[in-house]
Amino acid sequence: MIQLPISKLSSVGTTIFSQMTQLANENEAINLSQGFPDYMPDQKLTSLVSEFIQKGFNQYAPLGGMMSLKEQIARKIENAHKTTYDPDTEITITAGGTQAIFTVIASFVKKDDEVIIFEPAYDCYEPTVELFGGIVKRFVMKSPDFAIDWQNVKNLVSEKTKMIIINNPNNPSGKVLNENDLKELNAIVKDSSILILSDEVYENIIFDGKQHLSVCRFPELKERSLMIASFGKLFHVTGWKIGYCAAPKNLTDEFRKVHQYNVFSVNTPMQLALGEYMKDDSHYLQLSQFFQEKRDFLQEGLKNTRFEILLCEGTYFQALKYDKISEKNDLEFAKELTQNHKVATIPFSSFYKNSEGENVIRLCFAKKQETLEKTIENLRKL
Secondary structure (H helix, E strand, O other): OOOOOOOOOOOOOOOHHHHHHHHHHHOOOEEOOOOOOOOOOOHHHHHHHHHHHHOOOOOOOOOOOOHHHHHHHHHHHHHHHOOOOOOOOOEEEEOOHHHHHHHHHHHHOOOOOEEEEEEOOOOOHHHHHHHOOOEEEEEEOOOOOOOOOHHHHHHHOOOOEEEEEEEOOOOOOOOOOOHHHHHHHHHHHOOOOOEEEEEOOOOOOEOOOOOOOOHHHOHHHHOOEEEEEEHHHHHOOHHHOOEEEEOOHHHHHHHHHHHHHHOOOOOHHHHHHHHHHOOOOHHHHOHHHHHHHHHHHHHHHHOOOOOEEOOOOEOOEEEEEOOOOOOOOHHHHHHHHHHHHOEEOEEHHHHOOOOOOOOEEEEEOOOOHHHHHHHHHHHOOO
């Protein structure tokens, strides 16, 4: 038999999210593993999609996306961060945040380029860098506060550093970068050609009166940054897979060279519906309060258990330390929790290269009230 070549990602298996969802289904458990809501989006938004379908907007969108949506994105960014992006040349609609991240890396990372990431890290960063021959260098953030020692980050920088990837707010830890963090990052990349990939898909889910500080607020960072966001997180429609990349024109031009051969364009009627829906700012400005109520309800329900409730400044994920409950590693504990207590979570070690899980699991609280109530009831039994 002819020996055929293996793929470039032959060592990569099924993601932990798919594994835990399958386990949840097999055990009829509450699925708090994958980050998606279990409730319907606003009917006004879904009706707008139907409306644009019936009006005949069913063919390809332009490469960069529908102008009406990009104009609303530009307006949203200007209102939030007091800076401007040209909707025509500096904003690109993508098939979700992950496709945008993939395209950024594909556009700029070459063989032996070094890319710095912060762990715990969203699972698509490392394999995408490696797919294009890059080398991942890691700064490890640890519980309970997931603080960043920027001098140690600086020590990771070399003449081969092509890109630094930040995720703010961070999935899975819920860590939110403050002004000093962004200034420290700027000091590291200043006078260099290092690019910033800023994954900001949870930008509108920030708690306790904190403010999201995007890279675009800082002029020197903005000029070297590609900022990624997601409508799935913004409007409870993760299955629509629509996001965007905002970047200066010179970076957007390079991004679109790859984007055109990746997906080329994104769902037309949904883009038009999102653009119309975004004209009412209240549809996203109330998001932090909406999710903070869910976070607070979950934390209150678990505060007298043996779980240690860790920092959650943003995102819709809560990290729990369980070392007072079990000595099992986090994967085995997550499986046991799913099988015996009917709550599926994600082991934190899956967000690290070298299993720095520290006996922590991640729960998604973007769920209906009754789902959270049942979760609390089950976990209180441990």
